[in-house]
Amino acid sequence: MTKWGMVIDLEKCTGCQACTAACAMENSRLPGENWQDVIFFTEGEYPSVQLKWFPRPCMHCENPSCVHVCPTGATYRTSDGVVLIDWDKCIGCKYCMIACPYGVRFYTDEKPLVAPDMRKVFGSNDGHSWSPPWRMPDSREDWKRGIGIQPRGVVSKCTFCYHRVSKASKDTADLDPSDPRQREFTPACVVACPPGARYFGDLGNPESEVSKMIADKNGVRLLDQLGNKPQVYYLTGAGAAVPSNRALKRT
């Protein structure tokens, strides 16, 4: 069985946030509701201070605490290793947001993160929380999998672009955006990344590019000590590092 996972090479990442923009366009995200965010922070003190950045999608944990705490089963893990939300079952209790160590989840009904409130500018009258002119086609939307524009009162997060990935042929080892046959099945952030810092493939297949990279280049996972076992790995090489704690300093 496929076990989808992602590798992000921090040595290549330039912090351009093309992934964030691509995700927002692909998944019709509300401004600020960045399923794929890039976190900027500083390390050290003047004069040896460093500006750092860190791209952070949902980790699609193998052992996802968000799934374990959900009282309704709205959050679940698919057989190909992707963690999704059923918006028809979510009661908006926000327990999953409490339990996710990586802060990747968003509650729909709250003060806008960016003004003006686009939900008011592009109001919806068909059950969606808003209705922007550039939204994802209805035929792709899938509320049972948390894909598209969500209704009110539920939680949303990165789906690994499940509407694309799930259409790839079953034995695919890697989804390489430079291969025109696979491009449309590859997650939008991976397609958009200008320096090609993101890789997507089958972690269950030892021959896949992502598996080899994790082994050869010593891929690490964020906050691994918590045991969630993310399926997003970071390559840190010589010049980059994953942040070691959450109490990041303000940039």
Added chain:
Amino acid sequence: MNSATEPRNFAEVALYLARLWRQEGTLRFLAIALNLGREKSLAGEMWKYGVVIGLLSFAFVAFMLLTEGGAAFNTSSDGINWGLAVSVYIFFALTSSGLTFIASLSMVFGFREYYSIAKRCIWLAIITLGAGFAVLALELGHPFRMLWAMPAGMQYLSPMFWMGVFYLIDLVLLLIKFDRLWHDDWDSPLSHFLSIASFVAVVLASGMLGLVFGSMVMRPMWYGSFTAVYFILTAALSGAATIVLATYMAYGYRHENMPEPLRSMASGKALPKVFATLSGIALFAVVTRLWTGLWSNLDGLEGFHALVRSPAFHVEVWAGLALPFALMIAPALQRRARWQITAGALVLLGMFIDRYQFLVTGQAVPMFKGAWASGLVEYAPSVTEWMMAVLGFAIVFACYGLGEKLFNLAGDPRHRLREGAEPKPAYAETGARAD
């Protein structure tokens, strides 16, 4: 203000009300209903103000939720996910559990002197739990969906699922038990069984509420089985404070008005002893938790530093716990009604702050959320969130006044013996003037 007679079931209540309406006409009937009688009484005042304030705050919250939705709250995805409304729920749910513990003193463990507060405890436990559920329902994104999605999901790994199951069982058992007491059934095998089952359910419910937080290893300020114990112990304290206040209120804040054995309990050593022990334990729990939190440099415990800098936390520790503890061990003060009432009120204030601080500082260290969320998260509840808290208290006040008037909350098994076994007709000819 205790009614001498009480209706035996809801049919009698309805019949009586219908008769009264016919006799008095709509306007006067409404006035009587709002005052719970033709004359002023404390219960009537509580009901009246509770209903009016409850309706106003509900109208405000409903308006804000319909126009703004969750944006009327100051909670946010990149900061505090669970805000004041959730802490108000915890406060009421644990107060309810504590009241059930105290009712169990007589009804499960056989301390007969506590019989005289048991019925009042159970009524208060029902209405505080109800108020907690009401506030929580307003906070959830889809409260009605919860009613089918939780049973259908059967998520046995989720602490919240079990919390829901146990609190539901707790509420149902409380209602049945109250119904038994209403029918003066204090010691039938069924009544005994209900008391024991309800004690077990409430231990599980409040412990599970603790584990909703205690299971969260990614939130180290909450993590650990100690959280369950902490919730159970502090639940007992807030339950004790509530019943002390409610009982004094029922007897005009004076020992002299109380019947025996209540009077000797309140004016003797029993009450201050229980109170001092519970507040001492809570104080110990708060301080040891703070110590380990400040001492350790584990990532995620930085919230404890925010806690010591917060003035509300100091109000909780010094005024809400240390002062009541001192009052209840001071030989010169511990048996005076005035100081017992003060201690009760301070403890409730302290517990209200405790639930809030526990909840909010536990989320103060952000989880890699967004480029602009760093350092410790700031949060202050919005007006809508405060109104939800007001609504919760209004529900408790209104329902307590109502219960005081309708159900003879001072009832105990001896009272039945004293008055003879003949059941009185519901509401004698004097009607609502029964007090």
